[in-house]
Amino acid sequence: MIITSSMVIKKRNTLGKGIAFIAMAISLQISPLFGQGSVTSKATNPIIFSDMPDLSMIRVDDTYYMSSTTMHMNPGLPLMKSKDLVNWELFGYGHTTLQDMDELNLDNGKNAYGNGTWASSLRHHNGTFYVSTFAQTTGKTYIHITKDIENGPWEVQEFEPMMHDHTLFFEGDKIYMIWGGGKLNIVELKSDFSGIKPETQRVLLENATLPSTAAGTKGGLPAEGSQLFKVNGKYYLFNISWPPGGMRTVIVHRADKLEGPYEGRVVLQDQGVAQGGLIDMPNGEWYAYLFQDYGAVGRIPFLVPVKWEDGWPVLGINGKVPSELDLPANKGLIPGIVNSDDFSRKEGDAALPLVWQWNHNPVDELWSVTARKGYLRLKTGRIDQSFLQARNTLTQRTIGPTCVGSTAIDISHMKDGDFAGLSLLQKNYGLLGVRMSGNEKHLVMINATTGTPEEVATVAVNQKIVYLKAMCDFTNKEDVATFYYSVDGKAWLPIGTALKMTYTLPHFMGYRFGLFNYATKQAGGYVDFDFFDIHQSEH
The missing domain is CATH 2.60.120.200 (Jelly Rolls)
Structure with a gap:
């Protein structure tokens, strides 16, 4: 069940309860790549300087929705919304308890560190929202379904097998999933989302890594993190690879038909900013949402402008990730992503705000x-x-x-x-x-x-x-x-x-x-x- 709650945003009375800090205004626009502390009226990368990996994003009218990964945390599968692609607010989670088991309960010396759920797929189709994910810990794939993403109610379907790094895709009255690493598979789902149709499973791409890494090359990480989009009648499959001795790289395969054939190319290879997909704005502009491994703070989201040339998405400015974006300024991560808490609750408040x-x-x-x-x-x-x-x-x-x-x-x-x-x-x-x-x-x-x-x-x-x-x-x-x-x-x-x-x-x-x-x-x-x-x- 999706968990939602109104944010509990309160101010600490510093005289009454003893903390001698004054929170700084969080209007500083900060980029770890291009200088820090500069104040600007435009957004800067990263758009979220915090651990928010494996993004999946959609736009419904003038509102953007995004899901991400929190692995072994509970509740998990965070859901966020934004009006400008830059400033995001948590409004719910995909699950509380995936399952009552030793690994998820920290019982009998077991744990789920590095496991749990990750790499979700968020979609909107014919007035219904879908958030699908998988859990290596349970060996299952999960699909959450609702007409109202912010308020529910939700229906949840779960089935085996676990489909690693999958993308959910709708084509007419058929539902597909694409998943895998290196070799990418496609399968049709049952109409009620209760499982797969095994007879429909086939290999979509034998070696999705080829645009970035020559066949037979040893080392590196194969293409994964699939996200499929249909734009102007063509199909665009986004993946990430990590060539040996190189950096995280964005690969796109394009086809005129869902079943292929696909041709692929590297569309971004800059500072390791990679893995994600496409989002369009009401004014017709396009961006790629991606993330960067940034050390101990985690994997932090970036936006990269996209132009279309000869039917291909061209990412970045001259192939580079810009530090500044033609979008509204970042207002900071407090209170939408993290927040202070004095643990005082009024009637009707959630026991714990969603930042926890x-x-x-x-x-x-x-x-x-x-x-x-x-x-x-x-x-x-x-x-x-x-x-x-x-x-x-x-x-x-x-x-x-x-x-x-x-x-x-x-x-x-x-x-x-x-x-x-x-x-x-x-x-x-x-x-x-x-x-x-x-x-x-x-x-x-x-x-x-x-x-x-x-x-x-x-x-x-x-x-x-x-x-x-x-x-x-x-x-x-x-x-x-x-x-x-x-x-x-x-x-x-x-x-x-x-x-x-x-x-x-x-x-x-x-x-x-x-x-x-x-x-x-x-x-x-x-x-x-x-x-x-x-x-x-x-x-």
Whole structure:
């Protein structure tokens, strides 16, 4: 079921609750490629300086809709909308729990890091919206169907097999999927979306990688990430490849008929900006939506202007990705993509705004925003020895080029062995939290830069409330984070060592701020988070 909610956007009373930050205005237009901090009335690339990969986009009248990937996060399959292609707002998710299984529940030492769902396909056909995706974790393909994408209700169909990196495509009264890597397959779906028609499956392209990589070449990554479009009666199949020794590359195959034959060419090879498809504007202009691997912050979306020449889409300005676009200016990612939260809720508010996602499936009875008004309570329910296996870590994206996340925690109800605090989540994570040992509490900074967590700092704690802060610098892929603590929310002290953040393939996700609490000796303790503040910072 698609999850939707009105955004909960509130301001923190800095005098009343102790945080001594003033969020900067997020009107700075920033490009990691072409300079930073320049103010302009036009949009700049990247359009979203945060982890938002595997884009699929449509336009319905004057509104653009987009789906993306969040892998093992819950809820997953984020859905966004925009009026200008630049400024986006989360309005829903494709799913909460894909399935009740050990990998998605972080049970019995199992996890779904780097798995879950990704590379969705968003389509609008005959007044109906379709969001299809797949999950390696469950081995299934999923299709979500509704007449009203923002409000539902939704019908969900799921079936086997899992179709990797597929594109959903409608041709008359027939429904197709194209999927695969290198060798691309096409199959017709049943009219009720309950499965495939096996007798219709065939190879569409034997080697979709050829335009970028000569046959027989070893290494690199084959063409994948299929997205098919029909423009002026012709069919355009977008794929990404990664030639050995080269960079991420956009390939397009064109045909006069769906079944082919297809001819292909490289349409963009610049700074690794690749994977996505086409979107048109009401005024007749065209763009390609793509993304770039940008180190620890994740895979960040770009828009590239498109012109049509001899029936082919020509991407970029003289083959290059522009830093500036003839589109309205970026207004920042707060509050549409990330946002601060004081955990105060009025009647009718969602328990958690859509900017929040749990690391894997949560245990709902162990968290609350109503048990104590104005606080997020995280209660322990089992014994864990590893942060990455602990349940109920609540996360938000980090954003570039720099950002700061901070929180305050009431630690007066912890139990022996509990560990709670602020994290930067990825395989090589950083933690700053309070650990209770016997009757004593200490602030502990754990640095997993090397892949192995190391306890690098310990400070005794005597007060009931502690303030924690993490600062991230993704400028020019610097990818360094530093941690701080305070006893009053005003005077901050550095603690521990710098975390060198690394985008690792086992997790396949940009770093995220996280609020965590887990037990190592006995269950039943809890902590109350007073707020979470996120803002961009001066470099």
